[in-house]
Amino acid sequence: MLPFPIRITYGTYFLSTILCAMLLGVSCMQTFSYFTRYVRDDRWLKTVVAVIFTMNAVQTALVAHGAYAYLVTHFGDSSFFEVVLPASSTGFLLSAIVSVCVQGIFVLKAQGLSETRSRVLPSLWIPLALFELGAAFCAFVAL
Numbered sequence: 001m002l003p004f005p006i007r008i009t010y011g012t013y014f015l016s017t018i019l020c021a022m023l024l025g026v027s028c029m030q031t032f033s034y035f036t037r038y039v040r041d042d043r044w045l046k047t048v049v050a051v052i053f054t055m056n057a058v059q060t061a062l063v064a065h066g067a068y069a070y071l072v073t074h075f076g077d078s079s080f081f082e083v084v085l086p087a088s089s090t091g092f093l094l095s096a097i098v099s100v101c102v103q104g105i106f107v108l109k110a111q112g113l114s115e116t117r118s119r120v121l122p123s124l125w126i127p128l129a130l131f132e133l134g135a136a137f138c139a140f141v142a143l
Contacts, residue, residue: 009081010070013071020063028053031053034049035049048105052102055098056098058094059095089140089143093136093137093139093140096133096135097133103125
């Protein structure tokens with residue numbers, strides 16, 4: 001008998017892995033659509049989109065690796081749920097990096113569309129982005 005309800009822990013982990021894989025499929029379609037429709041975009045933007053997609057795919061692979069380790073390799077071992085896999089903490093850090101990159105592109109595009117080219121949006125975003133990256137890195141090191 002496990003000391004925790006199996007549906008809540010294992011089931012939630014399994015469903016979140018499936019959701020992560022589905023969102024990777026959406027990301028694949030968006031990336032393909034971007035590269036076929038916006039051929040004339042700057043090379044730096046295309047590179048950033050490719051890097052973001054690659055980091056997203058690696059993060060999904062790390063989530064799948066963690067799910068396999070917890071749900072297949074160590075199934076029923078309740079003490080293993082107390083162990084944080086290096087792949088899981090790396091996936092957490094990659095998720096924060098992808099989030100900051102996407103937010104940065106959004107801020108740049110929003111600033112480019114504004115009539116005054118105000119620096120308010122970037123000046124609000126930069127400290128928050130640095131905090132997000134710092135918190136993710138601290139969590140990565142602590143885990």
